[in-house]
Amino acid sequence: MSDMPAAPTRNLLGWILALLLAILCAASFYSLDLKWVEFTRPDSLRTTFELLGGFAPPELGMPFLRRTANAALETLAMSAVGTLLAVAAGLLLAMPASGRLGGLGIPRAIVRTILNVLRSIPELVWAYIMLIAAGLGPFAGTLALAAHTAGVLGRLFADALENAPLHAEHSLRTNGAPALAAFLYATLPQTLPQMLSYTLYRWENNIRAAAVLGVVGAGGLGQMLKYHLSLFQMQPAATVILAMLALVALVDAASFATRRWLTS
Known part of the structure; x- marks a missing residue:
């Protein structure tokens, strides 16, 4: 009689x-x-x-469509620049947060706390803070996106670096390579595809967030939407909403195609 496998123990x-x-x-x-x-x-x-029913039909006059297109480009620029700034800041903070390169002389717990604070504050709260510091306009919205996203990407980058295999880096260090060179040529290439995937995903989120930040005066499509809804101009507001949906769909498709290209 063959031995039966033991029954799995219940995890109380x-x-x-x-x-x-x-x-x-x-x-x-x-x-x-x-x-x-x-x-x-x-x-x-x-x-x-x-x-x-008040949203139909959308406003399709050429002057208004040009204004909407300019606002959409402003929203896209806010999300792109904010994400790029967040990638730079997140990568710099991820180094000591992951404990690589000796933590760069910065205690790991302090950097982890900074990352927690950055990502715990929502984009809207950051937008209000930046509006006070930088005034109305897309610059404040860009800084708000960068601050929150830096906390998110910094934590994700740190976890990716911390979980990366160390064999290749140790081999280079054993053969006399400096610590920074061993990290750049061994560890970073292993985690770069994962970091790029995280960055593209956060860019998708920032497109939506940038459209919402405009509601508090940070420019872009959100500011147009707030203006027309406050005046109960439903048909122009419908055009702005459709522009938001089209912009999000476009960025989602571009991000999906880029991720497939990276993994192929």
């Missing part, structure tokens, strides 16, 4: 955590005042359809 801690999560979800639904009946009332549905 896992069951307890799952039970606590289920209790938390149930308590969340119980504590929230979710008025589903109010949402489906006939007058609520009628008012909603009247609001949506």
